[in-house]
Amino acid sequence: MNYLVTGAAGFIGSVLAKRLIDEGHKVVTVDNLSTGIKENIPEGVTFIEGNTYDSKIIEKLNDYKFDAIYHIAGQSGGVTCWDDPIYDMNSNITSTLMLLDYAVKTDCKTFVYASSMSVYGDENPCPVREGDSIKPKTFYAVGKLASEHYMRIYSENYGIKCTALRFNNVYGPGQNMENLKQGMVSIFLAYAIKDKHIPVLGAKNRYRDFVYIDDTVDACIMAANGKEKDLFNVYTTATNRKTTCEQLIEIIKSNLPFDITVEYKGSTKGDQFGIFCSYEKIYNALGWEPKVSLEEGMKIMTEWAICNI
Numbered sequence: 001m002n003y004l005v006t007g008a009a010g011f012i013g014s015v016l017a018k019r020l021i022d023e024g025h026k027v028v029t030v031d032n033l034s035t036g037i038k039e040n041i042p043e044g045v046t047f048i049e050g051n052t053y054d055s056k057i058i059e060k061l062n063d064y065k066f067d068a069i070y071h072i073a074g075q076s077g078g079v080t081c082w083d084d085p086i087y088d089m090n091s092n093i094t095s096t097l098m099l100l101d102y103a104v105k106t107d108c109k110t111f112v113y114a115s116s117m118s119v120y121g122d123e124n125p126c127p128v129r130e131g132d133s134i135k136p137k138t139f140y141a142v143g144k145l146a147s148e149h150y151m152r153i154y155s156e157n158y159g160i161k162c163t164a165l166r167f168n169n170v171y172g173p174g175q176n177m178e179n180l181k182q183g184m185v186s187i188f189l190a191y192a193i194k195d196k197h198i199p200v201l202g203a204k205n206r207y208r209d210f211v212y213i214d215d216t217v218d219a220c221i222m223a224a225n226g227k228e229k230d231l232f233n234v235y236t237t238a239t240n241r242k243t244t245c246e247q248l249i250e251i252i253k254s255n256l257p258f259d260i261t262v263e264y265k266g267s268t269k270g271d272q273f274g275i276f277c278s279y280e281k282i283y284n285a286l287g288w289e290p291k292v293s294l295e296e297g298m299k300i301m302t303e304w305a306i307c308n309i
């Protein structure tokens, strides 16, 4: 099969592209190398460098015909979105719209999108479910939500099967350990290994739901292959488990052969205080469930990070 995986120079896109290549498929990627690196792109993937919202780049895709599009590229930081909201909008909204338009024109019937649990904001009791209140707190989350609505409308009017996966915090080997603005696990672990000191922005009792990279990639593939009766679907990938910052740091400490210090100070604009989510909907629809525990995943990631920092 032929796939477009946008963002294969980044964390999730590269692991997804590698899985598809290993399964014998052909993969093309578009990436602007803003937060991704060229070396991450798996061997065998055709690389087109540029912005997913650039019409000249989309034109280059006319040379291909895809069975499915995995739109994973995007301005991926809730923090970074404040620096350049227009770039954030183009990367997270315009790009989705242009790729949906491209899908219609090339008769590609399957579209999977990397949305985010950030669309929920802080309104709901946990575990949060797909039908709960939606109140984005950042431009980033607005972009993810807007993309979901474009997908719904394209599904309804052009018969494309569109699935939005609202990822919770994804972690694992391959995460960018240099980017200290994105990814709670990679930020804490990078500080712990490099400085033996973690400066945490925010309170120790803030909490998240951490999903291992391989489980996240499983969800992407199952979403593209899903046979649901509805053409438009939204699922949250989650573990239904609450982990506070303090608990995550205890797990990090337990895997390191040296002591570290921790300092809690300040806060991050627009950050959700705490969220963990139910995975009942995606389990019932696609049979997806998380397989790797946080303890197990952090052990694997720490071993990888120590060798890669």
Ligand SMILES: NC(=O)c1ccc[n+]([C@@H]2O[C@H](COP(=O)([O-])OP(=O)(O)OC[C@H]3O[C@@H](n4cnc5c(N)ncnc54)[C@H](O)[C@@H]3O)[C@@H](O)[C@H]2O)c1
Residues within 6 Å of the ligand: 006, 007, 008, 009, 010, 011, 012, 013, 030, 031, 032, 033, 034, 035, 036, 037, 050, 051, 052, 053, 072, 073, 074, 075, 076, 077, 090, 091, 095, 114, 115, 116, 117, 166, 167, 168, 169, 170, 171, 176, 183
């Ligand atoms: N990692 C998480 O915990 C998480 C959680 C929720 C949602 N997501 C979403 O999943 C996707 C992948 O996240 P990730 O953790 O792999 O991030 P990442 O930053 O490692 O990967 C994103 C990739 O997209 C590329 N990119 C960004 N803007 C682009 C543009 N306009 N045109 C072309 N390429 C562009 C980057 O260079 C990078 O290679 C993102 O859309 C992100 O918002 C991630």
